[in-house]
Each structure stands twice: as C-alpha cells, then as structure tokens.
Amino acid sequence: MKNFFRIKSHNNDLFVIGNIDFNPKKIFENGQAFRWDENDGKYTIVANEYVSRIYILNPSEKKFFVDSKILSKEDEIFQIVRLENAGSLYDYESFWENYFDMSRDYDLLTQELSNIDSNLLEATKFGKGFRVLKQDLFEMIISFIISANNNIKRIKSSVEKICTICKNEIGEFDGKIYYRFPTPSQIAELSIKELESTGIGYRTEYVKNTASKIANGEWDIKKISTLSYDDAHKYLLELMGVGPKVADCILLFGDSRDIAFPVDTWVAKIMNYFYLENESNPKKIKESGFKLFGDKAGLAQQYLFYYARENNIGRK
DNA sequence: GGGCAGGTCTAAG
DNA sequence: CTTAGACCTGCC
Numbered sequence: 001m002k003n004f005f006r007i008k009s010h011n012n013d014l015f016v017i018g019n020i021d022f023n024p025k026k027i028f029e030n031g032q033a034f035r036w037d038e039n040d041g042k043y044t045i046v047a048n049e050y051v052s053r054i055y056i057l058n059p060s061e062k063k064f065f066v067d068s069k070i071l072s073k074e075d076e077i078f079q080i081v082r083l084e085n086a087g088s089l090y091d092y093e094s095f096w097e098n099y100f101d102m103s104r105d106y107d108l109l110t111q112e113l114s115n116i117d118s119n120l121l122e123a124t125k126f127g128k129g130f131r132v133l134k135q136d137l138f139e140m141i142i143s144f145i146i147s148a149n150n151n152i153k154r155i156k157s158s159v160e161k162i163c164t165i166c167k168n169e170i171g172e173f174d175g176k177i178y179y180r181f182p183t184p185s186q187i188a189e190l191s192i193k194e195l196e197s198t199g200i201g202y203r204t205e206y207v208k209n210t211a212s213k214i215a216n217g218e219w220d221i222k223k224i225s226t227l228s229y230d231d232a233h234k235y236l237l238e239l240m241g242v243g244p245k246v247a248d249c250i251l252l253f254g255d256s257r258d259i260a261f262p263v264d265t266w267v268a269k270i271m272n273y274f275y276l277e278n279e280s281n282p283k284k285i286k287e288s289g290f291k292l293f294g295d296k297a298g299l300a301q302q303y304l305f306y307y308a309r310e311n312n313i314g315r316k
Numbered sequence: 317g318g319g320c321a322g323g324t325c326t327a328a329g
Numbered sequence: 330c331t332t333a334g335a336c337c338t339g340c341c
Contacts, residue, residue, distance in 0.1 A: 325335090
C-alpha cells in the first residue's frame, strides 16, 4: 500500500508531510466546514475538543525540515500548530489524520473522476488540494439546518455564537477562548430568545426541535451509520429543517457517504451548464448525478460546486 | 434600500 | 408526488 502523507510532530508543532494534495483555502472555503477563521493565510480550526492553526510553511522553514532529514526535497509541507491543552499527542495526531481524510489518495481519486469526462478533468484540476473533511455528525445536522437559504458568513457567525453561549471551553489561544460544539441537550435547553440572538431567524424552531428529538432519544443519531444510504437519507428527512439537500450534506460531511449528492443552487447551475438542459427539479438533477458519477457522486459534487461558485457559472 | 444567500415548510392541485 | 409562496437576517 502506498504511503500517503501523514501528520508527524516536532516540538509543539505537527507537520503534514509527504506528497501533498492539501490546500487549506480550498478545503475550508468551499462551505463544508463553518468553524474556522482565516488570517494572513493561516487557518484556525475548531473540531471536536481540538483547536489548531494550519498554514503552508514558507521556504526557509521548509529548509529546516529538509535539513533535519524529515523530508525529502520534493516534498511540500504544511504545518499544523498544536495549541496548549490539546490532549495527548497521539490522540491529537490521529484526530487530525482522520479529520483531514488522510488515508485516501486524492491524486488517485481525482484521476478516476477525470476519466469520466472533460468537465470533471477541468473541475478537479481547478480544485486540486481539496479534501472532504470528516466532521461530527450532530454538528453537521445543526450547522446545515442553519445553512438553508442563508449565506456562509452568517452561518459561520451563528454557529460560533451557539458554541459561545453553551460555553464548553476548550482553552485559550492568542487571547481568545475557544469552545467545542454543544451537545444535543445543551442546544435543546437554550431558550428561544438565546437561539434567536445567534441570528438564525426562523430556523430557531427547526434547531430547537431537532436538538430536542435527538436529546430525548426520539430520533436516534446512532442509527445513521448503520443504515443504507437511502434509508439514512430518508431517516434524516424526519428532522425538522432537514430537506433533501441538507440531508445529503450531513451524510457527505458527517458520515463519510461518498455517494451523497447535495443539489443546491450552484450544483443545479453547473449541472445544467455541463450536462442538462434547463432542468430545475433537484430530484432529477440528483438522479443525473448518480448516473454520471456513480459511487463518487459526492466527491464529484464537491469539485463541481467549488468550480461553479468560484467561477460564477450560470450567473443570472 | 431592495435583493440575495449551499432550501425547507406548508398548502393546494 | 409536484409546485408555488413565504420566510429571519445581515451584508453587498
């Protein structure tokens, strides 16, 4: 088995090393995650009970590690800074390896997508460095309920406010305190007023209702990973605020379902631009996605989404 | 200052 | 089962 890149430690820093298919901008700015912040090319990320700052090393820093023979000269390297109170080093390393989907070879995956047609060749070339993050299922459910008919800036802001209100403190970094995502019962116990103060508007009822159903066991979140894709999708639709598109996002980012094919405005635009003729029915667009991309529909969707949005394909 | 944002809910045919 | 309309809110 080919050795893909891994996370290794040096002093208090972690390094993503190897033959890298890893671009923080493309990973975080495609709308799959909401708990991150960019500053001067450095991305501070919160996931589960961890906080990290990730960025591309500059050439002089790179030289240091080349000299110390950790890397060969051809390797590109990225750095993840390990914050204090981050838990044991082993847990920390393995957590981020899983989060960044390190065990998959994206060079190979994008090659396979490129073989499907020239559109995907172009889209995967454009999105090179993207990876599908593996995130917490409950966090994805709440975050993507909030995402409906919303914009990414406000989604990020609202999610952050919910975390701040619930106060599950992880630790302090650069003068800022970071909180982990709340539990279902914590959100269920928030008052209407508290939830509305996060700016989620009419989605307040959806978030509260869904969190309550999960907290009291009326809806079993553990079942999702045991169900087939179709059944898991159907089961998610029982939650208030979860429609077909949101359910697919939850399955793609929160349960590693590569087949999930979220049809949003951008995917609808680019599917019409590349493959269809004025098809507006999301269900039919999704069926075309399955037909064209098979079990890699979700991955294809991500590259197409990013390509469409960044290039403003099909703008009115 | 009206329109838009990674859609969903509801009511009605 | 498919299809209009309404919909919080904050930034462009």
